[in-house]
Amino acid sequence: MPPAHPFDYGDLDGDELHEECGVFGVVGVADAANFVALGLHALQHRGQEAGGICTYDPEQGFNTARRFGYVRDTFTSQAVMETLPGTLGIGHVRYSTSGSKGPTQIRDVQPFFGEFSMGGAAIAHNGNITNANALRRELIERGSIFQSSSDSECIIHLMARSLQRDIPSRVEDALRRVEGAFSVxxxxxxxxxxxxxxxxxxxxxxxxxxxGWVLSSETCALDIIGAEFVREIEPGEMVVITPENGVESLRPFRPQRSRFCIFEHVYFSRPDSILGGRSVYETRRQIGVELAREAPVDADLVCPVPDSGTPAAIGYAHESGIPYGMGIVRNQYMGRTFIEPTEQIRNMGVRLKLNVNRALIEGKRVILVDDSVVRGTTSRKIKEMILDAGAAEVHFRIASPPTAWPCFYGVDTPQREKLLAASMSEDEMRDHLGIDSLRFISLDGLYRAVGEANGRxxxxxxxCDACFSGEYPVEPSDQIEQGFRLKAAE
Incomplete structure (x- = not known):
């Protein structure tokens, strides 16, 4: 049985949004596995439950190691790393949302490997296949035997069914059948x-x-290995890289307008990464600036809900002229101390990872800046902690629009009926949370913060802003089959 997610505590479970995974690959370096492990460590925020590395060595062939837990705890052992020789390797960190909704099994941990007539291949996938159920049924009917519950395994089976003569062409062939979101x-x-x-x-x-060359979900993973950022892989682009020939760029898909996930700017990516030529930190600070313009309030202190609310809180404080302070301190050593918490510890909930700076809070009208409100349970507990510390007023300012729709493209969000914004107005949410005021940044304000001067x-x-607007750029066919109603059907 794999360990629990480190913040899975009773009614707090499901009240944080999580990216499903991160991917990393390197070619043309000595000891590729060590580079991959470092890259995955930098991407740990994208998946904290499990990780895997696959390498190739001419003498030993393909070698794969999959482990539960943090990269630092599982892929720093010399005994493990010695089993992964080679100058070419890929890796994956996972948070269990796709596939089985229960605890992750080791067979669900990527990379996935397949042996084909022209040689072996391994694959790691970030995103979510929205037609995976239909593909899985078709493949099983044609004789495929699945080893995992992950939607990503469909890609390997589609490759096996392809009639193309080389593996890159089979990857291309397989991905043409796939709907949804994928960075592979x-x-x-x-x-x-x-x-x-x-x-x-x-x-x-x-x-x-x-x-050598590197592929990564984010630029922060390039920094940790001393790699130079070259460019983003463009939407619909496929690159095939060898040390001898460098980067070959292909365009296997029909061109479409880009719909990059806007929540990467808000929360998922690390603040020291670069997205679309923009600093994630600066974008989040600008979100705070826009939020201060849209939703001012008389108060004494601007406090972030750490760590994701920090850049926006800095921007809000600067624009509003209200002092910034660390009114809430995060326990940086939370780790996996409470893998099997007692009932008493479980009831402590958010206090296990956050503590109020009472001397700073007492008697103050406090603005709390957070990245999102999902189910509201965490927000209510933070509000109680702030009031218990003697705050005179509590005002929430949220650095994203109301999350009213689930994501089907690689982000862990609860079912729609569990999202607070799906059934409540902003005023109703304020009353539900028991706070003095609540304001979210507008969708236009968010677009301005990410560089779209005229808004959305x-x-x-x-x-892609489906989690806010309900407008899905790719129809989630599997979910519709299971009864999900699109906005237009309501």
Whole structure:
């Protein structure tokens, strides 16, 4: 049985949004596994439950290691790393949302590997396949035997069914059948392959380290290995990389308008990463500036809900002129101390990871800046902690619009009926949370913060913002089959 997610405590479960996973690959370096492990460590925020690495060595062939837990605890052992020789490798960190909704099994941990007539290949996928159920039924009917509950395994089986004569062409062939969001890194015995879906929903970047090449979900993972950021893989682009020939760029999909996930700017990506040529930190600070313009309030102190609310709180304080202070302190050593918490510890909930700076809060009218409100349970507990510390007033300012719709493209969100904003207005949420005021940044304000001066184009949205707008750029066919109703059907 794998360990619980470190913040899975009773009614707090499901009250935080999580990216499903991160991917990393490298070719043309000595000891590729060590580079991959470092890259995955930098991407740990994208998946904290499990990780895997696959490498290729001409003498030993393909070797794969999959482990539950943090990269630092599982892929720093010399005994483990010695089993992963080679100059070519890919890796994956996972948070269990796709596939089985129960505890992750080791067979669900990527990369997935397949042996084909022209040689082996491994694949790691960030995103979510929205027609996975239909593909899975079709493949099983044709004789495929699945080893995991992950939607990503469909790609390997589609590759096996392809009639193309080389593995990159089979990857291309398979992904043409796939709907939804995908950033993929794959490897053969000699090639590193990267593919991004036609809408570019999930991120993927290209870097250079010495004579080698790197693919990563985010630029922060390039920094940790001393790699130079070259460019983003473009929506709908496939790159095939070898040390001898460098980067070959292909365009296997019909061109479409980009719909990058706007929540990557708000929360998922690390603040020291670069997205679309923009600093994530600066974008989040600008979100705070826009929020202060849209939702001012008389108060004495601006406090972030750490760590995701910090840049927006800094921007809000600067624009409003209200002092900034660390009124809430995060316990940085939370880790997995309470894998099996007692009932008493479980009832402590959010206090296990956050503590109020009472001397700063007492008697103050406090503005709390957070990245989102999902089910509201965490927000209510934080409000209680602030009031218990003697705050005179509590005002919430949220650095994203109300999350009223689930994401089906690679983010863990609760079912729609469990999302507070799906059934309550802003005023109703304020009363439910028991706070003095609650304001979310508008969707136009968020678009301005990410660089769209005129806000959101309602006819041609520049980003995927389905979790806020209910407008899904790719129809979630599996979910509709199971009874999910699109906004237009309501």
């Amino acid at each position: 890194v794959a490897m053969t015995r000699t090639k590193l392959i990267g593919v991004r879906d036609p809408l570019g929903v999930r991120p993927l970047v290209l870097g250079r380290v010495g004579d 184009d309602p006819e041609r949205p520049q980003y």
